[in-house]
Amino acid sequence: MTMELLEGETRMKDYSLERLVMLTDGVFAIAITLLAIELAPPEHWDHTFAGLLRGMGAELWAYVLSFTVIAVYWATHRRTFQRFLRSDWVLTTFNLVLLGLVTLLPFASRLIAEAGIKGEPFVIYTGLITAIGVCSALMWGYAAFIGRLVDKDLPMSLRVILFLVLLIVPTGMAVGSMMLADRSHWWVGLIMIAIVAPIIWLRRRLQKKAGL
Amino acid sequence: MTMELLEGETRMKDYSLERLVMLTDGVFAIAITLLAIELAPPEHWDHTFAGLLRGMGAELWAYVLSFTVIAVYWATHRRTFQRFLRSDWVLTTFNLVLLGLVTLLPFASRLIAEAGIKGEPFVIYTGLITAIGVCSALMWGYAAFIGRLVDKDLPMSLRVILFLVLLIVPTGMAVGSMMLADRSHWWVGLIMIAIVAPIIWLRRRLQKKAGL
Amino acid sequence: MTMELLEGETRMKDYSLERLVMLTDGVFAIAITLLAIELAPPEHWDHTFAGLLRGMGAELWAYVLSFTVIAVYWATHRRTFQRFLRSDWVLTTFNLVLLGLVTLLPFASRLIAEAGIKGEPFVIYTGLITAIGVCSALMWGYAAFIGRLVDKDLPMSLRVILFLVLLIVPTGMAVGSMMLADRSHWWVGLIMIAIVAPIIWLRRRLQKKAGL
Amino acid sequence: MTMELLEGETRMKDYSLERLVMLTDGVFAIAITLLAIELAPPEHWDHTFAGLLRGMGAELWAYVLSFTVIAVYWATHRRTFQRFLRSDWVLTTFNLVLLGLVTLLPFASRLIAEAGIKGEPFVIYTGLITAIGVCSALMWGYAAFIGRLVDKDLPMSLRVILFLVLLIVPTGMAVGSMMLADRSHWWVGLIMIAIVAPIIWLRRRLQKKAGL
Numbered sequence: 034m035t036m037e038l039l040e041g042e043t044r045m046k047d048y049s050l051e052r053l054v055m056l057t058d059g060v061f062a063i064a065i066t067l068l069a070i071e072l073a074p075p076e077h078w079d080h081t082f083a084g085l086l087r088g089m090g091a092e093l094w095a096y097v098l099s100f101t102v103i104a105v106y107w108a109t110h111r112r113t114f115q116r117f118l119r120s121d122w123v124l125t126t127f128n129l130v131l132l133g134l135v136t137l138l139p140f141a142s143r144l145i146a147e148a149g150i151k152g153e154p155f156v157i158y159t160g161l162i163t164a165i166g167v168c169s170a171l172m173w174g175y176a177a178f179i180g181r182l183v184d185k186d187l188p189m190s191l192r193v194i195l196f197l198v199l200l201i202v203p204t205g206m207a208v209g210s211m212m213l214a215d216r217s218h219w220w221v222g223l224i225m226i227a228i229v230a231p232i233i234w235l236r237r238r239l240q241k242k243a244g245l
Numbered sequence: 246m247t248m249e250l251l252e253g254e255t256r257m258k259d260y261s262l263e264r265l266v267m268l269t270d271g272v273f274a275i276a277i278t279l280l281a282i283e284l285a286p287p288e289h290w291d292h293t294f295a296g297l298l299r300g301m302g303a304e305l306w307a308y309v310l311s312f313t314v315i316a317v318y319w320a321t322h323r324r325t326f327q328r329f330l331r332s333d334w335v336l337t338t339f340n341l342v343l344l345g346l347v348t349l350l351p352f353a354s355r356l357i358a359e360a361g362i363k364g365e366p367f368v369i370y371t372g373l374i375t376a377i378g379v380c381s382a383l384m385w386g387y388a389a390f391i392g393r394l395v396d397k398d399l400p401m402s403l404r405v406i407l408f409l410v411l412l413i414v415p416t417g418m419a420v421g422s423m424m425l426a427d428r429s430h431w432w433v434g435l436i437m438i439a440i441v442a443p444i445i446w447l448r449r450r451l452q453k454k455a456g457l
Numbered sequence: 458m459t460m461e462l463l464e465g466e467t468r469m470k471d472y473s474l475e476r477l478v479m480l481t482d483g484v485f486a487i488a489i490t491l492l493a494i495e496l497a498p499p500e501h502w503d504h505t506f507a508g509l510l511r512g513m514g515a516e517l518w519a520y521v522l523s524f525t526v527i528a529v530y531w532a533t534h535r536r537t538f539q540r541f542l543r544s545d546w547v548l549t550t551f552n553l554v555l556l557g558l559v560t561l562l563p564f565a566s567r568l569i570a571e572a573g574i575k576g577e578p579f580v581i582y583t584g585l586i587t588a589i590g591v592c593s594a595l596m597w598g599y600a601a602f603i604g605r606l607v608d609k610d611l612p613m614s615l616r617v618i619l620f621l622v623l624l625i626v627p628t629g630m631a632v633g634s635m636m637l638a639d640r641s642h643w644w645v646g647l648i649m650i651a652i653v654a655p656i657i658w659l660r661r662r663l664q665k666k667a668g669l
Numbered sequence: 670m671t672m673e674l675l676e677g678e679t680r681m682k683d684y685s686l687e688r689l690v691m692l693t694d695g696v697f698a699i700a701i702t703l704l705a706i707e708l709a710p711p712e713h714w715d716h717t718f719a720g721l722l723r724g725m726g727a728e729l730w731a732y733v734l735s736f737t738v739i740a741v742y743w744a745t746h747r748r749t750f751q752r753f754l755r756s757d758w759v760l761t762t763f764n765l766v767l768l769g770l771v772t773l774l775p776f777a778s779r780l781i782a783e784a785g786i787k788g789e790p791f792v793i794y795t796g797l798i799t800a801i802g803v804c805s806a807l808m809w810g811y812a813a814f815i816g817r818l819v820d821k822d823l824p825m826s827l828r829v830i831l832f833l834v835l836l837i838v839p840t841g842m843a844v845g846s847m848m849l850a851d852r853s854h855w856w857v858g859l860i861m862i863a864i865v866a867p868i869i870w871l872r873r874r875l876q877k878k879a880g881l
Contacts, residue, residue: 486695
């Protein structure tokens with residue numbers, strides 16, 4: 034415990050990294066709150082809970098979906114940045130692009146609230162989610178393999194497995210979204226789980242072995 | 246004093262916990278500010294203070310109520326998290342659900358600004374407040390009794406009493422709200438106070454005894 | 458320098474105080490940004506700068522005024538909290554009320570953007586500004602004289618003079634606002650300056666003497 | 670590395686500076702997120718991606734442009750403030766004016782989303798960008814040459830070159846914007862690059878020499 038706390042301490046001391054994290058948490062906090070600001074009771078609402086759900090079904094559903102997406106990506110960001118010792122301009126650029134994509138989520142959320150979970154609007158929405166995940170994975174890839182921004186004691190196997198996990202998140206989200214839109218492809222989900230499960234298991238094992 | 250400051254220091258060093266708190270404070274700050282952004286002078290306002298109160302009575306009242314609710318839950322969050330040493334994914338999930346419910350408050354506030362403090366809209370509003378409180382209490386329950394996320398020197402009696410206090414907050418808010426809507430049940434409030442007073446007194450006593 | 462840095466360090470270690478400050482900076486940041494979100498080009502705008510100023514004169518003026526007010530109160534908050542060692546529930550309550558009043562500023566700003574710097578809307582606006590200042594002064598008064606939340610080495614004379622300065626800010630703003638609305642009372646401004654100048658001078662002297 | 674971390678540590682300990690940075694990151698985070706809140710699908714949207722781009726071309730373009738501008742200025746702010754040891758009221762004032770100008774960007778962005786990248790609206794937009802940059806450069810100029818707010822070991826040559834770089838950013842943005850609006854002046858861009866390239870090269874060299 035003590036050692037990890039000390040590590041945590043030195044980790045947060047880099048000024049550029051600290052401010053990048055502050056900006057990021059600010060943007061995520063605002064994006065997550067703005068999702069809900071769009072919600073408004075339906076016109077000619079009969080003042081019942083059932084009427085609210087009937088009149089706002091698609092909107093509330095889009096809210097829950099987008100909230101989950103932002104929450105998952107925030108947790109991913111936190112997990113990744115926990116390993117960073119410092120930042121450079123490439124990491125900053127990746128992170129700013131990531132933030133730009135996140136700020137577009139309330140807009141994309143409005144698209145599917147209007148048009149429903151189907152057709153091209155939903156493809157745009159899924160595309161945006163996938164883009165955030167890919168950007169997130171590339172950021173880790175750069176930091177872990179090229180930019181040398183992570184602790185040099187972090188084993189290579191763990192770096193690779195984390196990269197795979199980061200690539201799985203957006204893929205899983207895209208697949209999950211597609212299955213929401215068209216339930217006849219349920220077997221894609223099974224294949225997905227068959228691929229993901231061993232990777233997650235491997236990551237836990239490697240992380241324990243590395244004492245992290 | 247010195248010892249508490251040192252404790253405070255180590256407490257904030259856990260990276261995951263620190264970022265969870267930063268995100269939370271951001272979301273609370275935005276939710277509290279967005280409550281007021283909805284306020285707009287009434288149409289055909291006669292430019293007098295009386296006219297403002299007449300035209301916006303329900304809206305201003307909903308603003309004051311929701312502001313108080315968010316403020317109380319923020320203070321509750323601060324009090325709870327002060328005891329945490331680290332976070333895990335269960336705590337993170339509880340906290341994100343809590344934030345999701347908090348971001349819905351401006352929306353629920355709009356419902357009662359429109360429909361008044363009565364009927365089903367007010368039940369929805371009260372339900373949301375209660376849900377936030379229950380989520381808050383479950384979070385503490387998990388951290389204190391299951392997840393071992395708090396200082397192991399924190400006496401069990403204090404953990405239990407804090408859990409009870411956290412359950413009282415939403416119950417009190419629900420009861421208070423019901424009494425606002427229908428004043429004939431004033432005796433429920435008396436029973437409430439008769440239950441709450443000794444618990445608060447016990448908490449203070451236990452906290453003093455534990456030297457916290 | 459070194460000593461002050463160390464002081465600064467211990468000062469920020471109190472968990473409750475630190476989170477109160479984080480919430481406050483968040484609310485101020487949002488309030489200051491929301492002021493501008495209201496601004497929109499006038500209908501039937503002729504796409505010239507002169508047309509923009511002509512069509513939005515009152516709005517832009519209200520923006521600049523409210524921005525200055527929020528900025529001054531933020532600086533006041535920073536100056537006050539720099540002296541605090543810890544927080545208690547009274548300070549927290551004062552601070553939350555202060556935040557509640559600050560979040561109302563964009564709304565009050567809209568009132569005068571609509572009705573102009575005159576009549577009752579401007580009195581409401583000035584009243585809000587004064588209330589923020591009075592709340593700020595009371596908060597310092599409580600912390601410095603009753604709650605013992607400041608460094609005990611801070612000389613009493615300096616505490617008193619800071620309290621006076623804090624009372625002057627809202628008074629000066631109220632007087633300045635009144636003079637904006639009715640320029641015939643220019644001599645009130647002169648009396649104001651005659652009272653304020655020696656107090657400011659005294660504060661600087663006392664602060665230098667105390668080596669702060 | 671170790672020394673830089675220690676420096677980073679002392680750098681962030683000044684209370685006034687730390688809070689100024691927190692407020693700044695908050696405002697930038699909100700401004701960057703609010704840019705996107707304006708985006709809405711076009712009326713009578715045919716639910717295709719092509720229709721979205723056709724109906725929102727100018728808006729999306731204004732979003733990307735303004736996002737880049739805010740991101741660049743945030744990075745500039747971070748680079749500048751990394752060198753600061755403390756703040757005074759002049760720096761605070763410069764920084765608050767900077768924030769005021771940044772909060773106007775979503776508004777200016779709306780102007781060009783409506784009127785397109787041409788004519789007087791675009792001149793207003795470019796003027797605002799330039800004003801932010803000039804304010805940023807003056808802030809550094811004050812801190813490095815007059816207010817003695819930076820580390821006294823920072824060589825004078827590096828201070829001067831950083832000031833030049835800060836002046837180049839807004840100039841480059843203004844020139845780039847003009848070229849976007851009227852492509853016939855492409856040779857201005859060539860001259861610009863011929864001036865900027867050696868300055869950037871010099872800064873890198875000086876920074877390496879100073880071991881920073």
